[in-house]
Structure formats: structure tokens, C-alpha cells
Amino acid sequence: MSTTGRGLHGRVLDTLGPEITAGAYPPGSVLRTDELAQRFDVSRSVMREVVRVLESMRLVQSRRRVGVTVLPAREWNVYDPQVIRWRLAGADRPRQLRSLTVLRSAIEPVAAGLAARNATAEQCADLTECALGMVANSRGHRLEGYLFHDVAFHRVILTASGNEMFARLGDVVAEVLSGRTHHEVMFEDPDPAAVTLHVQLAEAVRERDAARAEKLTREITEGALQELDVLAP
Amino acid sequence: MSTTGRGLHGRVLDTLGPEITAGAYPPGSVLRTDELAQRFDVSRSVMREVVRVLESMRLVQSRRRVGVTVLPAREWNVYDPQVIRWRLAGADRPRQLRSLTVLRSAIEPVAAGLAARNATAEQCADLTECALGMVANSRGHRLEGYLFHDVAFHRVILTASGNEMFARLGDVVAEVLSGRTHHEVMFEDPDPAAVTLHVQLAEAVRERDAARAEKLTREITEGALQELDVLAP
DNA sequence: GGGAACAAAAAGTCAGACTTATATGTCACA
DNA sequence: TGTGACATATAAGTCTGACTTTTTGTTCCC
Structure with missing residues (x-):
């Protein structure tokens, strides 16, 4: 691709x-x-x-x-999508993955806070739909379906923030999430706690609760960081 | 340039x-x-x-x-330094400046927290020096000198975070800070509260207090956002 | 009306000649 | 011996013109 x-x-x-x-x-x-x-x-x-x-x-x-x-x-222009793809395909993939995950942990909570203030009704609906899709695919090794909805969920959040710089990181997040499912070891079903957090986040955005949306996203990215520490210490 | x-x-x-x-x-x-x-x-x-x-x-x-x-x-690849420069020089400069300031507000607090954990002794010294330079130029319309040390300060923070993606945003921050001094109206001396925050931030990093460093940086970027609201509502 | 053959348009590719900047070595002079 | 001016070689930069390939839009036939 x-x-x-x-x-x-x-x-x-x-x-x-x-x-x-x-x-x-x-x-x-x-x-x-x-x-x-x-x-x-x-x-x-x-x-x-x-x-x-x-x-x-x-x-x-x-x-x-x-x-x-x-x-x-x-x-190097490390934000260039091509450069990111090339580096993720290369030897220092782990280091790159960590950098990007840390970047996510900084951006996404703020983006979620903004999304709670700016999201359109349609975006709120998309968010809920994605969260439900994640729930539906959270058991029984339906990893591909789960990934699909997870990526879509985070894309909506980043876009709904209304900040173009955040929106452009959708591809990066997609790459990171996809990497976790495909390249790293991921035999088990996704963490139920993470699924719950996404459902709650969709709720928070729908209810325009920016502070809660930010906090929930912080918990999500915190989890991603810890996961990374376990996989590549 | x-x-x-x-x-x-x-x-x-x-x-x-x-x-x-x-x-x-x-x-x-x-x-x-x-x-x-x-x-x-x-x-x-x-x-x-x-x-x-x-x-x-x-x-x-x-x-x-x-x-x-x-x-x-x-x-568009909005993270490409050339694209950023072109857009800042063009008509939608205000919108671009806002996007970048929001980006700063997301990145810098996290970067400061990491800097408190990872900064070398030399970087801590640089930070203190920059903060002192800001204090020395904070009165009497010495805007150029103040800007110089302000830019250097934030560059050190971003670099000391140890994350390459953060480090590469040094130029962006420089552009935003420089823009505030040169293009926007900035006749008065810098806000004394901001100067104090920078001094305290240098302290916090030196003392390895990540939580305090993050909180102080959040206050700094919060100030930058409010400033933007006043100038371009 | 629909599908196949055809023609035109614009990017893509190539080869070769020429220009320009500049790193480096040479030599004369102090 | 050191230093400056000068010459030279080198690799990128530029230009031109011819040819190829892909794709679009049209036309013509069934």
C-alpha cells in the first residue's frame, strides 16, 4: 500500500x-x-x-x-509520512514506534478535549458506532475487525478536534495501531478495560464533557505506553 | 532566511x-x-x-x-517545514498560528515532563542560563534579546525530552514565538508572570520534578493561547 | 444505447551537450 | 615555512529535442 x-x-x-x-x-x-x-x-x-x-x-x-x-x-523531516513508513519498515522500528506512541500520548488527550467541544452530531454518531464495533469484535480473536474500528475511532477524534495539525496525525495513529496488531505479538483479545474506556470516551464527547474526554484519553494512551514497556523493555 | x-x-x-x-x-x-x-x-x-x-x-x-x-x-503535509513557512507568510497566517499554538500546548507539557527525567547536567545549565537571559531582557523594550533566550529555552526543553519527534518541533516553536514578537503587536514588555514561570520550570527540571515541570509548562502554553485569543478573537 | 477501436494530449523517460560553482592542489612571494 | 592568488578538475545544474507510455475522450459500428 x-x-x-x-x-x-x-x-x-x-x-x-x-x-x-x-x-x-x-x-x-x-x-x-x-x-x-x-x-x-x-x-x-x-x-x-x-x-x-x-x-x-x-x-x-x-x-x-x-x-x-x-x-x-x-x-530528517521525521513527520513526513513517507519517512515514517520507511522507518517503521526498517530496523529501528521499535524506537520509532516508541517515539510515535509518546507523541500520541501528548496529542490525543488534547485532541479529545477539543473534540468534545467541536464535534458535529454526525461525528458523535460515528464515534459511538466505532465504539460499538470495538465491543462487538473484542472477543473471539476478531483482531482485524477490532483494529478497523479502533483506527476509525481515533481518526474521528483527531478530525473532530478541528485542528488540522491533529487531523493529519490520523495516518500515524493508524500505523501504530496496525503495527501492534500485525507486527508485535498480539495473540490475546484486546484488554477489556481499553474497550470500556473507548465506550466512555464516545459518551463523554457526546455529552460535551471536555475534561472527562481528556482524562479518559489520557488513560487510553497511558495504557498504550505501558503495553509498549511490556513488549519492548 | x-x-x-x-x-x-x-x-x-x-x-x-x-x-x-x-x-x-x-x-x-x-x-x-x-x-x-x-x-x-x-x-x-x-x-x-x-x-x-x-x-x-x-x-x-x-x-x-x-x-x-x-x-x-x-x-497537504502540514508538518513540512517549508509548507509551514509558506503558510505563515501567507494570508491564513492567523489560522496557522492558532493551529501551531494549540499543537504547542499539547506537546510542550509532555516534553517538559520527559525533560525533567532525561535532561543532562549541561542541558539543565543551559536552561537556567536561558531563563536568566529572559529575566535580564524582560524590561526596557529589549524584545529581541528576550525572544532569543525564549526560543533557546524551549528548544532545550524539546531536545532534552529525548523524543526525536518533539525535538523536531523546535523550529515550529521558534517560528511561533518569533511571529508574536515581530508580526503581531508586541509593544509592551513581556508578561512578568511568564518570565517567572520559565525560571520555575528551569528549577523543576533541575530538581527532576516531572509533575511540576509539566504543570508549569501547561501554564505557560495556556498563557500563549489566551494571548492569541486577545490578539485574534 | 453500449461497447470497442482509435486518436490526441500530457506526463514520463532518455541521451547528450553545455554551464556554473567550488573544493583542492599548485606555485610564487613574503 | 606559511600564505595568498591562481589554475584546474569535478560533479551538480541546466537546456534541448526526440521518443514512449498512459489515459482520456471521441467516434463509429453493432
């Missing part, structure tokens, strides 16, 4: 990008456009476009008479 | 990017690469590189036989 992939350019990017984010080239390494073009068997034009995109992600820097320099991780 | 600017490619990007984020072309509008190249008097190769970068920011989408379609704002 890659966003790029289309065209020669996208295929090269999907190989070179992950290599860089995986640390295959130590920071300061110099690549040459011509050599890369040769390696991937594409023309210089295509290779230049790839380098330009990597440069806009701050993964590399292109300088005359020097070449394409790989930048240290501290420079 | 533009990151790009270097080269023909950067100059075109710095014109076309802001135009799109300013909403000069309604979503769904179709641009043609050849026409754009003609308009900016550059070759198609350069124009293609520009389009590729805009595409990676999800501002546009390039499709065969159709052209370069402008995407709706909901699709």
Missing part, C-alpha cells in the same frame, strides 16, 4: 529512501548522482528528481562539486 | 509553493508542466523537479494525460 510506486521515479525512491533511513550510509557519506543513476539503471533526469525529493525530506543535501551528502538523522 | 533559494529550482519552488498554499489555485485546478516552465522561463527538467517536490509535500498530484492537479488543503 505504497503512496508512490507509480512510475520509475517512485520505484527508485522506494528503494533508496528506506536504505538511507535504515542507516545504510553513515551521515556525511557522499553519493554521486551519476553512479546512482547507473546503479538503478535510470536516466540522470529521473535520478535528479529522486534526489530533489530526498533533499526536501532533509535526508540528503546536494552540493555542487561535492555530491549528494547524507544528512544526520537529527535533520 | 530561506532554506532553498539555492539554484533555479529553489527559486521557482519559493514562488509556486507559497502561491498554492495561499490558495491561489482552487483544489482540483490543473496546471501543465510546459506552461509553468514557460511562465517561469525555465526548462522542463527544472519544472519537473519542482513538481516532484510539490508532489512529495502532497500539495499537488501529477497524472498522465491530465496534468498537475492541485490537492485540497486536507491532503
Whole structure:
């Protein structure tokens, strides 16, 4: 389910990008456009476009008479969805997953508070529906169905907050939740306490209780953090 | 102080990017690469590189036989530093400033709590130094000096949190704080209460009091939000 | 009216020549 | 020996023109 992939350019990017984010080239390494073009068997034009995109992600820097320099991780645009996907697919997936979960724990409670103030009637209904879907799939190893509703639930919260910056983190949350179900060990049914919290959160938003919504979300993300500590200490 | 600017490619990007984020072309509008190249008097190769970068920011989408379609704002990579800068320079600066301030109010308290647990001795010293610098410049219209130390202070907090996602928001916070001093009306000296809060926050981090650090930061960002309500209601 | 063949349009790709900036090495001079 | 000016090589940057591929919209036939 890659966003790029289309065209020669996208295929090269999907190989070179992950290599860089995986640390295959130590920071300061110099690549040459011509050599890369040769390696991937594409023309210089295509290779230049790839380098330009990597440069806009701050993964590399292109300088005359020097070449394409790989930048240290501290420079990377770590909020770029492609970079996030590449890093989650790579070796430092655990570290990345932790970073993102901590980010969630900061954002989502505030977003939920705002959602309680701003959510439309339709969004409230969606929320309730998602929560019910979670309940319905919380037993009997129906993990896929549970995940689907869980992701949808958090997306609605983030969107309903009315803050575009929060809304854009929907994909990140989806990635984190999906990762927990698919990549990490998750044989057992979801924690019943978490399910209850989601139902209560939908209630709180519907009743415009911002403080309670924030508190409940804090408990949810707190749980996600603890879960992470158990899985990857 | 533009990151790009270097080269023909950067100059075109710095014109076309802001135009799109300013909403000069309604979503769904179709641009043609050849026409754009003609308009900016550059070759198609350069124009293609520009389009590729805009595409990676999800501002546009390039499709065969159709052209370069402008995407709706909901699709934009609003965390991309360039996009942030372009939007802050444009007409919906107030809305953008509010979004970012809300984001700060979610992130910084959590970051401060983590900083209290993870900050090195050197970072604690830096923090105290910055706080003292703020105090020293808090009276007599020394706004530039105050801003400098304020920005540095928040950068240290975000970095000391140990979370890379938080650390990368240093530039955003710098932009918001700088905007308050330069663009918005800011004739008076900074609020003495805010200065005190920063001094206390440096203390709390030094004493490893995570809960107090978080609470103090929440008060600081709360102040920033109220300030925004006064300036742009 | 519906489906298949066709034509046009725009992006995608390539190859090659030329330009420009700049890191680095050379050499003369102090 | 150190230092500055100058020359040179290098790799990115730019331009041009030709060709390919995909997709859309039309037309024509059943």
C-alpha cells in the first residue's frame, strides 16, 4: 500500500529512501548522482528528481562539486509520512514506534478535549458506532475487525478536534495501531478495560464533557505506553 | 532566511509553493508542466523537479494525460517545514498560528515532563542560563534579546525530552514565538508572570520534578493561547 | 444505447551537450 | 615555512529535442 510506486521515479525512491533511513550510509557519506543513476539503471533526469525529493525530506543535501551528502538523522523531516513508513519498515522500528506512541500520548488527550467541544452530531454518531464495533469484535480473536474500528475511532477524534495539525496525525495513529496488531505479538483479545474506556470516551464527547474526554484519553494512551514497556523493555 | 533559494529550482519552488498554499489555485485546478516552465522561463527538467517536490509535500498530484492537479488543503503535509513557512507568510497566517499554538500546548507539557527525567547536567545549565537571559531582557523594550533566550529555552526543553519527534518541533516553536514578537503587536514588555514561570520550570527540571515541570509548562502554553485569543478573537 | 477501436494530449523517460560553482592542489612571494 | 592568488578538475545544474507510455475522450459500428 505504497503512496508512490507509480512510475520509475517512485520505484527508485522506494528503494533508496528506506536504505538511507535504515542507516545504510553513515551521515556525511557522499553519493554521486551519476553512479546512482547507473546503479538503478535510470536516466540522470529521473535520478535528479529522486534526489530533489530526498533533499526536501532533509535526508540528503546536494552540493555542487561535492555530491549528494547524507544528512544526520537529527535533520530528517521525521513527520513526513513517507519517512515514517520507511522507518517503521526498517530496523529501528521499535524506537520509532516508541517515539510515535509518546507523541500520541501528548496529542490525543488534547485532541479529545477539543473534540468534545467541536464535534458535529454526525461525528458523535460515528464515534459511538466505532465504539460499538470495538465491543462487538473484542472477543473471539476478531483482531482485524477490532483494529478497523479502533483506527476509525481515533481518526474521528483527531478530525473532530478541528485542528488540522491533529487531523493529519490520523495516518500515524493508524500505523501504530496496525503495527501492534500485525507486527508485535498480539495473540490475546484486546484488554477489556481499553474497550470500556473507548465506550466512555464516545459518551463523554457526546455529552460535551471536555475534561472527562481528556482524562479518559489520557488513560487510553497511558495504557498504550505501558503495553509498549511490556513488549519492548 | 530561506532554506532553498539555492539554484533555479529553489527559486521557482519559493514562488509556486507559497502561491498554492495561499490558495491561489482552487483544489482540483490543473496546471501543465510546459506552461509553468514557460511562465517561469525555465526548462522542463527544472519544472519537473519542482513538481516532484510539490508532489512529495502532497500539495499537488501529477497524472498522465491530465496534468498537475492541485490537492485540497486536507491532503497537504502540514508538518513540512517549508509548507509551514509558506503558510505563515501567507494570508491564513492567523489560522496557522492558532493551529501551531494549540499543537504547542499539547506537546510542550509532555516534553517538559520527559525533560525533567532525561535532561543532562549541561542541558539543565543551559536552561537556567536561558531563563536568566529572559529575566535580564524582560524590561526596557529589549524584545529581541528576550525572544532569543525564549526560543533557546524551549528548544532545550524539546531536545532534552529525548523524543526525536518533539525535538523536531523546535523550529515550529521558534517560528511561533518569533511571529508574536515581530508580526503581531508586541509593544509592551513581556508578561512578568511568564518570565517567572520559565525560571520555575528551569528549577523543576533541575530538581527532576516531572509533575511540576509539566504543570508549569501547561501554564505557560495556556498563557500563549489566551494571548492569541486577545490578539485574534 | 453500449461497447470497442482509435486518436490526441500530457506526463514520463532518455541521451547528450553545455554551464556554473567550488573544493583542492599548485606555485610564487613574503 | 606559511600564505595568498591562481589554475584546474569535478560533479551538480541546466537546456534541448526526440521518443514512449498512459489515459482520456471521441467516434463509429453493432
